Amino acid sequence: MASTLLRTAPALRGALRASGIRKPAVAMASTSFVRGKATLPDLPYDYGALEPYISGKIMELHHAKHHQTYVNGLNSALETIAEAESKGEFTKAASVAPLLNFHGGGHVNHSLFWENLAPANREGGGEPDGALKKAIDSDFGSFETFRKQMNTALAGIQGSGWAWLVKDKSAGTLGLVTRANQDPVTGPYVPLLGIDAWEHAYYLQYQNRKAEYFEAIWNVINWKTVAARFEKS
Amino acid sequence: MVNIGSLWQYLAAHSPLQSTLSSLSTTTMSGGALNLTQMGLAPYSLPPLPYAYDALEPHISAQIMELHHGKHHQAYVTNLNAALASHVSAVAAGDVAAQIALQQAIKFNGGGHINHSLFWKNLAPPGTEETNPAVAKELVSAIEKKWGSLESFKKAFSAALLAIQGSGWGWLVKEAGNGAGLRIVTTKDQDPVVGGDVPIFGVDMWEHAYYLQYLNGKAAYVENIWNVINWRTAEDRFVGRNEENVKTEL
Known part of the structure; x- marks a missing residue:
């Protein structure tokens, strides 16, 4: 079932775990809507599971506080727009656009991000294989070149933002893009792998040494998710 | 040199x-x-x-x-x-x-x-004379004229800080030109206030400015920053006195 778009009740979640049914590794752009409302998706691993590369405290704040704030902000923006729309107040609806972009982008970006991470002792780390590896080799020269370019893109972000490995639907090729703040990846680009370069993503552990975070995160990249997004794109 | x-x-x-x-x-x-x-x-x-x-x-x-x-x-x-x-x-x-x-x-x-x-x-240790708005007579008077009261101004300024999306700064500026008024502006990332407006004081809203202490609770940081605003520096910048505090050309 397309279960990834539903937020399962805690009891059901427990049952799924107990019966050994693993959640699908990939929940495509799980913008979890239930009755039109966005909800915080569950993390597919424990808060401490990405240590020592990303601390449990960072993960907990990042998921339960920051992502939750984007979810709340998105729902609030959507409500304001719906109310304005119902009254024919289109100027008011339009004025909410920046909030919709920011919080909606924050929700989409983080939902994609959690899925493209995995514990180093499970799917995390290593290198892609198969068709994804071929495409990376073909479009970047090699995996190592791609990794370096991605880190350079991340280091070059001035302020808060994200770097993404994307597939350009029109050209069929892979590429790197950066986005300011919570601007989501849209248009001809399909987001395959995103890395959060906001300070809240690393500061408690790495402080100003963000280059160390950008090195460490490759140990917890879930290439299965990236490959699945690539194949579906 | x-x-x-x-x-x-x-x-x-x-x-x-x-x-x-x-x-x-x-x-x-x-x-x-x-x-x-x-x-x-x-x-x-x-x-x-x-x-x-x-x-x-x-x-x-x-x-x-x-x-x-x-x-x-x-x-x-x-x-x-x-x-x-x-x-x-x-x-x-x-x-x-x-x-x-x-x-x-x-x-x-x-x-x-x-x-x-x-x-x-434009910051100073809490409890010092500098952090008392009373030392900024002309500035506070101009603030009251524009926002009604210092409290209303603080509210408006705090709201502007909390509305910043991503990294940036909030500033109280004196607009360019003679007799020009005060204005709250926000700037993204490290964009500076340039082009004639005079920055009176600024508050850094990058996460590195507060995260180790306040985590995601940036509203508490914004509330507490008022305890360490240097109103003497602010007054100097407002009236154009004391070059060291005023100059933006480093």
């Missing part, structure tokens, strides 16, 4: 520098880029904090201040000097494309240097 601020006048007046730079740039093809000092120009440097790292506690922790000043601000200074050195070389080489490519690095790192230099001076 030449102050970079008057670099362009200097270049115009000292054409030999152009040829010196040109010859230097060819002789260092294998030896790496020159820094500003090697070019005979004065690099920017990290200004000392006017108080100890722990002086703003409990509102801003010593650890935050030390990283913010000793690491973050230092990085802006270092990267600004590097970008300016590359820019001077690009000017000497007549490479307009390279000059244009450097604009964003100069804006970001130069803005970072200006913003933080203003910020340190």
